[in-house]
Amino acid sequence: ELKTRRRGLEAWTELHAGFLGRAPDHVASCISGMYMGLDLFEAYDPARAKALADYYRYARDNDLYLTYVIINPQADRSKSAAEQQDPYLSTGIVDRDAEGITVRGAKMLATGGIMANEVFVTCIQPLPPGDEKYALSFAIPMNTKGLKILSRKSYEAGAPSVFDNPLSSRFDENDAVLYFDDVKVPWDRVFIVDSREMTGKQFHATPAHVYQNYQAQIRLSVKLKFLLGIAHRTAEVNGTMGFPQVRETLGQLAAEVAMIDAFVTAMEAKGSHYGRYFVPDRHTLYAAQTLAQQLYGKVLTTLRELAGGGMIMLPSSVQDFSNPELARLIGKTQQSPAASAEDKVKFYKMAWDAVGSEFASRHAQYEMFYAGASFVVKGHSFRTYDWAGATGLLDRMMGDYQLSDELAVAPGRAAE
Template sequence: MASMSTERATGARTGEQFLDGLRAGGREIWLRGEKIANPLDHPDLHDAALSMARVFDVQHEHAGEMLVPSPADPSLPINVTHVVPRTPEDLVRRRRAIEIVAALSGGTMGRTPDYLNVTFACFAGRADVWARRGNEQGAANLVAYQEYMRDHDLSTTHALMNPQVDRRQAEADQAMGKVALHKVDETDGAIVVRGARMLATLAPFADELLVYPGSDIRPQDGRYALAFAIPIATPGLKFICRDSYSRARDPYDYPLSSRFDEMDAVVIFDDVEIPKERVFLDGDTDGYSEVITDTGWRGHIMHQAFTRAWTKLNFALGLGHMIANATGVVRFDHIQEKLGQVWNMVELSRSALVAAEAGAQVDEGGVCCPDERPFVALRGEMPKWLPRANEYLQLIGGGGYMATPSRADLDGPLREDIDLYFQSAGADAERRIRLFRLAWDFVGSELGGRGELYERFYLSDSWRMTALAYTIADKTLPEALVEQFLED
């Protein structure tokens, strides 16, 4: 493993530079029993890798909005999502960069690199939190790593949760403590870790894996309190993927799943050595909670997540609007009501983003943090809204989703019949077919089903978040409004 200090910085990478990183190989990615070293060599991963390359190219196409000089070297352009925000204007500019990336996939890719760029910029901005209780070296390691991540424009994945074997027990007690990721040894230059973590979305297309707190931990479980970063191509590191939803499908028939299956994987650590320069937290169970609660992480990561979700809701609205107009059902008031409901979701999400930026405050570490209150509300509602938007799309499209031929049919001998019998009031047969296939890939394909499950749970389940919103809400004004009528 090359030292971070010896690698020459690239600044904002191009798509080809990103693909060169994948071609270096050395990974242990497992998909349906097959070991894959380079995702570009596998038909089920190849096209998603090319879509990720577009994420890197687009930052150069929108350089004025997405790139700024590196604090370490003004001649080196970096992506604005790597920047520690100091003003509300920094937050607005960061949001715009996130919007541009999310638009590439209609918001269907939830773990593009900007997610962890934002996370580690916020962590580095509050290195003082990481340095508590004598962890100054771990904090310095984190700051150095964030600079490396920023100036080399890494594609990263993370794995926050331990596999849940028996939820009746604490994670460290499940399966006799052997499953959850934990430290098993230490040398002069490294710690050795064993166990598993989930869910590493984007793993086949990442340069590095980031591990940091994702759940509560008990005081006695210090060997499970870890945070670090390592290259994907590290000996002993294995990624077991779910089924691919692309399988080299024709983009005409599956315009989303053929290109934007970001993949999910369980990570197995088989006595993996983590160089101490890449360890950020080791054994501090108090710090394990504090680096999430006291760094402003929740507000920053929800800023990224809800910008992406807002884009996806816009995409859903566009699909419903265009299907309704193509088939003529837009004239029915119950269809207009459904489209209006999706628009409400879009507008309330936008309003929350604007409110969070307008209410931003600079914290004691000098980091400008979005107002979390609108995001806490959205955190309970968004997992309900996106599945509901899918339901509305199903109701608007109806049986048309099940009466849509493939590209092979269009290219076959029945083209004349297809042109006649699949036309619609607002589109010719081919446009209607493409529109319905796109919408079905969004709501009904394997990718669509995975996307709905992802939206329901990636920020925790909505009932817990809605309950949390109530418990942390400032109730001073509501109580005062009632109290005035209870006094003599």
């Protein structure tokens, strides 16, 4: 079933080549993973567990597109949320009554928020003592009264045409800071309140974090395959496929992209049961994320090296083709042994939107940090690796011999 699900996720991702980082299947995977750990919620608070179970079924049955905001806005990062100059810079509880809780403050980063039906709000960052009012977990519609959406600049709005910006014109999911201006959240939408411990457990003691990032690695594997296609086509268009150094570069890229794909398969092969659910292997996931963070920027740099100036020296817009004289000159100057002038321009417009445009730059930043800062991801890898198995193997190998045994067999050897 896990493999079948992966094939479904791959098919969805191929529709956008992995450029929708928070497509509907991502947060859906998170909520599904939390539901798998419903027993933990029941031990914490049966009423909150019922709220989560009911919400899972509601979101599933109504095919909701969910986004989430799970980190606090950047301010003075040397201080906790409670220690900030404004105690409600980060979203916290300001009131509660028989109907629910009232929250105030900001959260980020609502990727896809402008398109989502609802938002899941919580905190994935560890909360120190004193931050109890920020230890919450809930979900509400994006049109809830008092919820303000502060979106970044739209790259789609700056795209003159699909031909000129084939990715940003169609797949700019946008990102936003959400501000909760005394928003009322009914109790049947509240999953955690006042518990720093449970706020962390909802991700890491249930399959939620693994399940959502398993989806993310599937998405990334498709995206890297798309970028590998750009690399191969670049060599074809430039007539460099026969160059040994180019084939070497493509071979290296192919191996690295295949590595991420192999990690996904390994997550499934090494998976285990969490209750009645079969989930991907946790450490293999974190190993994949650790290496993927290092790989994405390297792939982009390699694509730039393969293309040279080809991705830059392009017609200013599709309108240039409507001018007969300019179209004639484009035909003379945009030549290739493998493509017409129009097809070469079309390809390099796509390549630039994936590698060098403002949209592409945002994606480079996204792939570096969507899973957390590198030290966080490496910390997950450190915590979940089988160190006992590794050191046990070392100890068994060293346990086969002793210094005293060596001296007893050859007592005169030391003197020699």
